[in-house]
Amino acid sequence: MSPSALLRALPLAALLLLSPARAVRQARRPNVVLILTDDQDVCLGGMTPLKKTNALIAQMGITFVNAYVPSALCCPSRASILTGKYPHNHHVVNNTLEGNCSSKLWQKIQEPYTFPALLKAMCGYQTFFAGKYLNEYGAEDAGGVGHVPPGWSFWYALEKNSKYYNYTLSVNGKARRHGENYSVDYLTDVLANMSLDFLEYKSNFEPFFMMIATPAPHSPWTPAPQYTKSFQNVSAPRNSNFNIHGKNKHWLIRQAKTPMSNSSIQFLDDAYRKRWQTLLSVDDLIEKLVKKLEVNGELDNTYIFYTSDNGFHTGQFSLPIDKRQLYEFDIKVPLLVRGPGIKPNQTNKMLVANIDLGPTILDIAGYDLNKTQMDGMSLLPLLKGDKNVTWRSDFLVEYQGEGYNGSDPTCPGLGPGVTHCFPDCVCEDSYNNTYACVRTLSASWDLQYCEFDDREVFVEVYNLTADPHQINNIAKTIDQEILEKMNYRLMMLQSCSGATCRTPGVFDPGYRFDPRLMFSNHGLRARRFSAQFL
Numbered sequence: 001m002s003p004s005a006l007l008r009a010l011p012l013a014a015l016l017l018l019s020p021a022r023a024v025r026q027a028r029r030p031n032v033v034l035i036l037t038d039d040q041d042v043c044l045g046g047m048t049p050l051k052k053t054n055a056l057i058a059q060m061g062i063t064f065v066n067a068y069v070p071s072a073l074c075c076p077s078r079a080s081i082l083t084g085k086y087p088h089n090h091h092v093v094n095n096t097l098e099g100n101c102s103s104k105l106w107q108k109i110q111e112p113y114t115f116p117a118l119l120k121a122m123c124g125y126q127t128f129f130a131g132k133y134l135n136e137y138g139a140e141d142a143g144g145v146g147h148v149p150p151g152w153s154f155w156y157a158l159e160k161n162s163k164y165y166n167y168t169l170s171v172n173g174k175a176r177r178h179g180e181n182y183s184v185d186y187l188t189d190v191l192a193n194m195s196l197d198f199l200e201y202k203s204n205f206e207p208f209f210m211m212i213a214t215p216a217p218h219s220p221w222t223p224a225p226q227y228t229k230s231f232q233n234v235s236a237p238r239n240s241n242f243n244i245h246g247k248n249k250h251w252l253i254r255q256a257k258t259p260m261s262n263s264s265i266q267f268l269d270d271a272y273r274k275r276w277q278t279l280l281s282v283d284d285l286i287e288k289l290v291k292k293l294e295v296n297g298e299l300d301n302t303y304i305f306y307t308s309d310n311g312f313h314t315g316q317f318s319l320p321i322d323k324r325q326l327y328e329f330d331i332k333v334p335l336l337v338r339g340p341g342i343k344p345n346q347t348n349k350m351l352v353a354n355i356d357l358g359p360t361i362l363d364i365a366g367y368d369l370n371k372t373q374m375d376g377m378s379l380l381p382l383l384k385g386d387k388n389v390t391w392r393s394d395f396l397v398e399y400q401g402e403g404y405n406g407s408d409p410t411c412p413g414l415g416p417g418v419t420h421c422f423p424d425c426v427c428e429d430s431y432n433n434t435y436a437c438v439r440t441l442s443a444s445w446d447l448q449y450c451e452f453d454d455r456e457v458f459v460e461v462y463n464l465t466a467d468p469h470q471i472n473n474i475a476k477t478i479d480q481e482i483l484e485k486m487n488y489r490l491m492m493l494q495s496c497s498g499a500t501c502r503t504p505g506v507f508d509p510g511y512r513f514d515p516r517l518m519f520s521n522h523g524l525r526a527r528r529f530s531a532q533f534l
Contacts, residue, residue, distance in 0.1 A: 028301065029123075029207040029365065029366065030207065030301055030302065030303055030339065030340055030364050030365075031207050031208045031209070031210075031298060031301060031302040031303070032207075032208075032209045032210070032302070032303045032304075032305070032339075032361050032364055032365075033209075033210045033211075033212070033289065033293075033302060033303070033304045033305065034209075034210070034211045034212070034305045034307075034357065034361070035212050035213075035214070035282075035285075035286065035289075035304070035305065035306045035307075036078075036081070036131070036211065036212070036213040036214070036307060036308065036309060037213075037214050037216060037217065037279070037282060037306075037307070037308045037309070038074065038132060038162050038213070038214060038215055038216065038217065038218035038308070038309060039074070039217055039218045039219075039275075039308065039309070039310060039311075039312050039323060040216075040217055040279070040308035040311075040312070040333065040334060041308075041311040041312040041313075041329055041330075041332075041333075042067075042308075042311065042332055042333055042334040043311060043328050043329040043332055044236070044237050044239075044272075044311075044312070044313070044314060044329055045237060046217070046275075046279075046308075046311075046312070046334065047334050048276070049230075049231070049276040049277075049279045049280055049283065050279055050282065050283045050286070051283065052283045052284070052286055052287045053282070053283050053286045053306060053336070054336075056286055056287065056290045056338075057286065057290075057304055057306050057336040057337070057338050058336045058338075058345075059344060059345050060338040060344050060345075061304075061336060061337050061338025061339065061342045061344060061346065062336070062337050062338070062342055062343075062346040062347070062348055062382075062383060063334075063335070063336050063346070063347050063348070064335040064336075064337075064348050064350070064352050064379075065347055065348070065349055066332075066349055066350065066351050066352065066441055067307065067332065067333050067334065067335035067352050067353070067354075068331050068332055068333065068351070068352070068353050068354075068395065068397070068439060069309065069310050069311075069331055069333055069353065069354050069397075070086050070087060070353055070354070070355060070395065070396055070397055070398060071087045071310075071397065071398060071399050072310040072311060072323045072324050072325065072326075072330035072331045072397075072399065073094060073095060073310060073323060073324055073399065074095055074134075074135055074161075074218075074309050074310065075092055075094065075095045075099070075101035075102070075134050075135045075136070076090075076092045076093060076094065076099075076101075076399075077309040077310050077354060078133070078134055078213075078309050079092035079101075079106070079110065079134070080353075080354050080355050081309070081354045081355075081357050081358065082110075082111075082114040082115065082116070082358065083110055083113065083114055083115075083358065083374065084115060084355050084356075084357070084358030084359050084372065084374030084375060084376045085355060085373070085374060085375045085376075086355060086375050086396055086398065086493075086496070086501065087398050087399075087400075088398060088494060088495075089373075089375060089497055090106075090110050091105075091106075091109075091110075092106060092110075092134075093400040094400060094402050095135040095136065095161075096135075096136065096402075097136050097139055097141060097142060099400070099402075101134050101135050101136040102133070102134040102135070102136040102137045102138075102139065102142055103136070103142055104141075104142055104143070106134075107142065107143070107147065107149070111149045111150055111151075112150050113372075113373070114149070114150075114151055114358070115357075115358035115359075115361055115362050115374075116129070116149075116151035116152060116209060116211070117149075117150045117151030118151070118362060118367060118372070119151065119209050119361070119362065119365055119367075120150075120151045120152070120153060121150075121151070122367060123207075123362075123365040123366065123367055124206060124207070125206065125207050125208060125209045125365060126153045126154075126202060126203055126206045126207075126208045126209075127151060127152050127153045127154070127208070127209045127210075127211075128152070128153065128154045128156075128195070128198045128202075128208065128209070128210045128211070129152050129154070129155050129156065129157060129210075129211050129213075130156040130157075130191045130194045130195060130210075130211075130212050130213070131156075131157070131158055131187075131191050131211075131212055131213030131214055131215070132157075132158045132161070132162050132213045132214075132215060132218075133149075133157045133158065133213065135160065135161050136160065137157055137158070137159065137160065137170075138157075138158075138159030138160055138168070138170060139160070145157070145159050145168060145169075145170035145173065145174075145175045146170070146173045146174075147170075147173070148170070148172060148173045154172065154198060155170060155171070155172050155173065156169055156170070156171055156172075156191075156194050157169065157170045158170075158187070158213075158215070159175075161218075162215035162216075162218035162219070163187065163215060163220070164186060164187050164188070164215055164220070164222035164278070165178070165179065165180040165185055165186065165187070165222065166178065166179060166180055166185075167187060169190075178190070182224065182225055186224055186281070187214075187215050188214050188215060188216055188224070188278070188281040188282060188284075188285060189224070189281060189284075189285075191212055191213075191214060191285065192284065192285040192288050192289070195210060195212055195285070195288075195289055195292075196288060196289070196292050198210065199289075199292045199293065199296060199298075200292075207365070209361065209365075212285070212289075214281075214282050214285070215278075216275075216278035216279050216281060216282050217274075217275035217276070217278045217279050217282075217312075219271070221271060221274035221275055221277070221278055222274075222278065223274060223277030223278050223280070223281070224277075224278075224280070224281045227277045227278075227280045227281065228277065230276070230277050230280060231273050231276045231277060232273070234272065234273050234276060235269040235272060235273070236268050236269050236272040236314040236315055237314075239316075239469060240469045240471065241316045241317055241469040241470065241471055242315045242316060243258065243259050243260050243265070243315050243318055244258060244317060244318065244471070245258040245317070245318065246317035246318070247473075248460075248472070248473040248475075249317070249460060249473060250433070250435075250452055250454075250458050250460065251458075252401075252418075252427065252428075252429070252430050252432075252433050253317050253319070253325070255414065255426070255427065256317060256318035256319050256426045257318060257424050257425065257426055258318040259318070260315065260318050260320065260424070260426075261424050263423075263424075264315075264320050264422065264424055264426075265315065267320065267321075268314045268315050268320050268321050269314075271314065271321050272314050275312075286306070289304075290304070300340065301340055302339060302340075303337065303338070303339030303340065303342075303361075303364060303383075304337065304338050304339060305335070305336070305337050305357065305361075306334065306335070306336040306337075307333055307334055307335045307336075307354065307357070308333040308334055309333070309354075310323045310330060310331070310333065311323060311328075311329050311330045311331060311332050311333055312329065312330065313325065313327070313329045313330055316329055316469075318426070319426065319428060320422050320424075320426060320428075322420060322428040322429075324399060324401075324420075324428060324429055324433070326397060326399070326435055326437050326448070326450050326460070327470050328464070328468075328469075328470060331397055331439070333354070335352065337379070337383060339383065341383070341384050342383050342384070343385060346385075348382055350382055350391050350392075351391070351392055351393065351394070351395060351439070351441040352379060352382075353376060353395050354376075355374070355375050355376030355395075356376040356377050356378065356379050357376070357379075358372075358374055358376060359372070359374050359376045359377060359378045359379075360376075360378045360379040360380055360383075362378075363378035363380045364380060372498075373497070373498050374498065375496065375497065375498060375501040375502075376501075377391075377392065377502060392502060392505065393440060393441060393442040393504075393505035393506075393507055393508050394438050394439060394440040394441070394442075394489065394493075394505035394506065395438075395439055395493075396436065396437070396438065396439075396490075396493040396494065396496070396501070397435075397436065397437040397438075397439055397450075398435070398436040398437070398494065399433070399434065399435055399436075400434050401429055401430050401431050401432060401433030401434045401435075402419050402420075402429050402430075402431070402433075403416070403417040403418050403419050403429065403430045403431035403432075403433075404416060404417070404418065404419050405417075408421040408427065410422065410423060410425065411425040411426075411427055413425065414427060417430050417431040417432070418430045418431075432452065432453070432454035432455075433452075434452065434453040434454070435450050435451065435452045435453065436450065436451060436453075436490055436493075436494055437449060437450035437451075437490070438450075438486055438489050438490050438493060438505075438506075440486075440505055440506065440507065442505065442507040442508065443507075444507055445463075445465075445507050446463070446464040446465045447461070447462070447463060447464065447482075447486075448460075448461065448462045448464065448470070449461050449483075449486035449487075449489075449490065451487070451490060459475040459483075460473045460475060461473060461474050461475040461478050461483070461486075462474065463478075482506075484513075485506045485511075485513050486506060488513060488514070489505065489506050
């Protein structure tokens with residue numbers, strides 16, 4: 001066996017003990033922990049079950065109440081976290097290999113420049129990953145579980161998509177199969193135990209970065225046995241956009257059956273309860289992690305970030321359950337941070353996105369962000385309470401719809417091009433559910449402007465100050481000048497890269513508008529989604 005193969009076969013404790021020590025002077029640089037949940041909403045009560053997490057992170061630090069993702073789907077969103085880039089720049093458009101999810105091209109073009117790769121290679125951090133990486137990670141056509149992305153000292157990655165039992169982990173490139181024995185196989189608990197082992201045996205001479213990506217609360221929503229009876233009286237929120245017809249919206253939303261059938265409502269209520277039940281094990285993980293850091297004397301020098309890859313919906317506009325849509329419930333996520341210099345029990349209303357996590361963590365490590373190609377901004381000034389920071393007032397949301405070439409067997413009447421259909425013939429996605437939005441939050445406007453890449457170039461606009469649940473599409477009644485400016489801003493953001501993604505928004509003092517470009521060539525947007533980038 002070669003030396004490299006021998007190292008990959010060693011258990012975590014042995015690998016950590018063999019890790020070479022860096023200079024002692026590096027030990028005081030801050031450590032960073034990033035906890036990433038899967039499909040956890042914030043708009044529909046997704047944080048409610050996490051009492052310990054709220055006490056140990058939110059109340060000890062800062063809660064960003066306007067945190068978003070640029071694409072409401074697992075793989076594109078996770079790629080944005082890792083690269084600090086919008087989807088049109090990292091080119092991961094959906095959860096398939098063909099959509100660049102953990103593909104050979106992703107591995108060649110993007111993985112060497114992710115923020116963990118820079119942390120390890122340029123900043124001397126020891127890095128630890130445990131959990132779900134990208135949905136197609138481990139696919140045979142992309143290297144299988146033997147592929148360990150650059151930047152990770154210790155790698156414990158789930159093959160493919162979220163599960164709780166009967167899964168395979170890549171343990172530093174070697175497959176380890178798990179069964180269905182709760183005490184040794186329940187994935188959230190396995191991730192907790194691996195994380196505690198890392199903290200026990202890691203080098204004390206290097207700062208560390210940990211990324212723990214839980215399966216919860218993603219389907220199949222399998223709770224730990226001790227939590228199967230929790231929340232028996234809980235049901236999905238019946239807010240004003242629950243089980244109503246999505247009038248004046250894109251056809252995919254309008255096709256949903258209203259009112260929903262009793263069976264659909266029972267199904268989504270059951271899913272909602274189980275999602276909460278799975279999150280109780282995440283809450284336990286957070287408690288164990290924080291206690292271990294405290295016992296080690298490292299808590300005061302460690303930033304802890306808690307967030308999700310996208311939101312979720314349960315019955316909004318009569319769509320049973322999923323994500324992918326442009327609305328707040330799908331694109332808005334929790335973001336909690338505690339760490340050195342962060343005052344406790346704070347709330348921040350600035351507009352932040354998951355493309356900011358990579359730049360923030362590199363900034364914490366002391367890396368020069370001017371050397372990166374990232375689209376996001378460092379949150380460090382906000383974490384430190386800087387009152388003079390100039391911040392964004394808008395960001396880009398973009399999604400490329402998926403559909404079958406043939407008719408979905410659940411819903412043949414809708415014809416080809418749809419997918420993720422329910423028995424009631426309600427489909428959650430289609431090829432022309434391809435859209436891009438400017439989400440604006442300024443002193444004067446709380447606005448979302450969206451265009452679909454379809455034959456009619458369908459437009460949706462929402463004033464969230466007056467209509468927080470996005471029921472009324474005001475595209476046909478809003479001031480024409482605002483519509484023109486938002487169209488132009490959307491084109492600019494869809495072609496942005498790096499610093500040009502951080503230029504002033506429509507309602508900022510420094511904004512410049514060239515009316516000659518208004519409602520101009522929509523092909524610019526179409527090209528951003530085309531196959532030539534994959």
